[in-house]
Amino acid sequence: MAVNKLTSDLKKKLIQQSLQRQMKKVDADTKKPIRSLGQAEIPEKFYRFDQHPGCIQMNIMNKGAEQLGVESPFFRVHEGVAGALSVIDGNEIINFASYNYLGLTGHPKVNKAAKKAVDQYGTSVSASRIVSGERPVHQQLEQALADFYDVDDAVVFVSGHATNVSTIGYLFGPKDLIIHDEFIHNSSIVGSQLSGAKRLSFSHNDMASLEQLLKDNRQQFERVLIIVEGLYSMDGDFPDLIKLVELKKRYKTFLMVDEAHSFGVLGDTGKGLREEFNVASTDVDIWMGTLSKTLSGCGGYIAGESALVENLRHLAPGFLYSVGIPAPVAAAATASLEIIKAEPERIQKLHQISEYFITSAQQLGLDIGKSQGTAIIPVILGSSLKAASISSELFKQGINVQPILYPAVPEKSARLRFFLCCDHTEQQVDQTLELLSKLI
Structure with missing residues (x-):
């Protein structure tokens, strides 16, 4: 069993390293100088959108995610107001992915x-x-x-x-x-x-x-x-x-x-x-x-x-x-x-729940980076694959938090990013951090 897990982890790591090399190559190719070309010599990549570097990079990322068995965390459809709670696919979830800091959207x-x-x-x-x-x-x-x-x-x-x-x-x-x-x-x-x-x-x-x-x-x-x-x-x-x-x-x-x-x-x-x-x-x-x-x-x-x-x-x-x-x-x-x-008490509640989150995360040994504990708190995981996988697993268990992946941040800084709302409760924070600490 341990050998199979080691083989699986190694395979995932090799796939991830391959994806990073491919993405860096796409980025490097866009910076190469272009020599003068005759009209007949113009390559397809200069007049087709499916050959655009951004499109190629997205395809690489999507293919890699499919190979790694990681679902995309992006463009999930919220079916109502997104605050401390939200509804996605008919299921109520604890939501840490919205800027509704004071709970006024939908007030x-x-x-x-x-x-x-x-x-x-x-x-x-x-x-x-x-x-x-x-x-x-x-x-x-x-x-x-x-x-x-x-x-x-x-x-x-x-x-x-x-x-x-x-x-x-x-x-x-x-x-x-x-x-x-x-x-x-x-x-x-x-x-x-x-x-x-x-x-x-x-x-x-x-x-x-x-x-x-x-x-x-x-x-x-x-x-x-x-x-x-x-x-x-x-x-x-x-x-x-x-x-x-x-x-x-x-x-x-x-x-x-x-x-x-x-x-x-x-x-x-x-x-x-x-x-x-x-x-x-x-x-x-x-x-x-x-x-x-x-x-x-x-x-x-x-x-x-x-x-x-x-x-x-x-x-x-x-x-x-x-x-x-x-x-x-x-x-x-x-x-x-x-x-x-x-209602300044809304701001005070946001400060209180943010402080509770950051203190609890630190007690569990989670890396919160440089966050000063107000509304925005990252948990640094140091691996895009790990961040995406844990985000996916949390979502399956009713918690929505977005991963921030390479190249948006350096690979060693890949993270989950939590947005706090004044309506979040200590119970929701405890539930989230307890599950997160088990998954890391």
């Missing part, structure tokens, strides 16, 4: 506000806001966000990803420098690339690394932007905002904080990273966030001084040339924000 007051907006404004505003898509609910939401941040104004975009792409891409140019944390979200990287600015990254949450880059490069550029996240979605940790503000003032740069995951989560009343460090909101030049997490909608926003917001409102391509967010979404986000202000 009766939020639903009521959205339904009222549907009746009054319909499901689409049918134009960009500058043309004829402006509705009172847009202005109400933006004023509420500005008030929550204690800044002049805010502007809401139709997409969270596009908020970063359009804002960074528009405000900065080839004579500028953008310095970001190495773990920054893809949207900030794409926006930086679009801008044409020089782009440099500093070691994750390493302020000494950032300072050295500023010292070496600041004088060579006009505008300089530092970008960090309020709460990093892979590791569940956050940066030292006090040091960031000190550096941005000393080197005369702009500072942008992406609060997609920290808004409504960090701080006693959910005011995010600035409340966590007791920093004035005006010490950060650009506050960015999304409506799709604690605000239970969809889209993104920028908050800050009037000069910034009015500039974006009139000239940022992602706002100017996009339809306004649907009125029901704006109404839902505004209602969510009202509940956050009225």
